[in-house]
Amino acid sequence: MIVMENINKFYTADQERIHVLKDISLTIDEHEFVAVMGPSGSGKSTLINTISFLDGDFEGTYRFEGQDAYRFNDEKLSALRNKSVGFVFQAFQLIDNNTVLENVAMPLLYSGMKQKQTKPLVMEALRKVGIADKYNKLPKQLSGGQQQRVAIARAIVGNPKFIVADEPTGALDSHTSEEIMQLFKRLNEEEKVTILMVTHDPDAAAYCRRVITVKDGEILEEGVAHAV
Incomplete structure (x- = not known):
């Protein structure tokens, strides 16, 4: 699904050219559960942004489902990102004044779906993450683990090609972290959701099928995670 070949990326800071990604070559198949690990400043966030169609300023080749995704203009690229990628963040990033139902419906509304069409899909996503009974609650009425489940439901509601989870247990x-990782594992194994997770936590990474370690802008190693 994702094929990167010889990806190099540079930033310019104080007139100095900094080499952020160095000859990255990487393949991610459908239905994989992959952890990307590395210290702060290793380049893993830059790598994830590139994979997620957020940053196309690089040298090399990136093919998504056999095509160069970055050939699109910004508007089409944004539509592709909304359709293809679900995002889960460390800080949940829910809208406080919106109900759970309204928060989860956001990607569907953004894609042009009518509000009345969204409820069955939202309720199904909430059922998958185990909190369908909370649909009418506000985020502040939920625990941290429940809020992250809402964020995961929002990520999967549009049936994206893959999910990017950025420090989802941080x-x-x-x-609660263990519960969330068990949920990700079940979504991967039973719902066949492709998950790409950035984490510092080796316990979280152990739930993944593959671990990619990034250091100083390079892939240091790839390996199979220890089974949980």
Whole structure:
């Protein structure tokens, strides 16, 4: 699904050219559950942004489902991103004044769906993450783990090609983190959701089928995660 070949990326800071990604070559298949690990400043966030159609300023080749996604203009690229990628963030990024139902419906509304058409899809997504009974609650009425489940429902509601989870357990305690990782694992195995997760946590990475370690802009190693 995702094929990157010899990706190089540079930033300019204070008239100095900084080499951020160095000859990255990487393949991610459908239905994989992949962790991307590395210290701060390693280039992993830049790599994820490139994969997610957020940053096309690079040298090399990136093919998504056999085509060069970055050939599109910004408007079409934005539409492709909304259709193809679901995002889950460490800080949940829910809209406080919107109900759970309204938060999860956002990607569908953005894609042009009518509001009355969204409810069955939203309720199905909430059922998959185990909080269908919370559809009418506000985020502040939920625990951190429940809020992250809302964020995951929002990410999967449009049936994207893959999910990017950026430190999804970073704001959660260890017990809740384990619940969230079990949920990701079930979505991957039963719903065949392709998941690309950025994490510093080796316990979270152990749920993935493959771990990619990035350091100083290079892929240091790739390996199979320890089974959980």
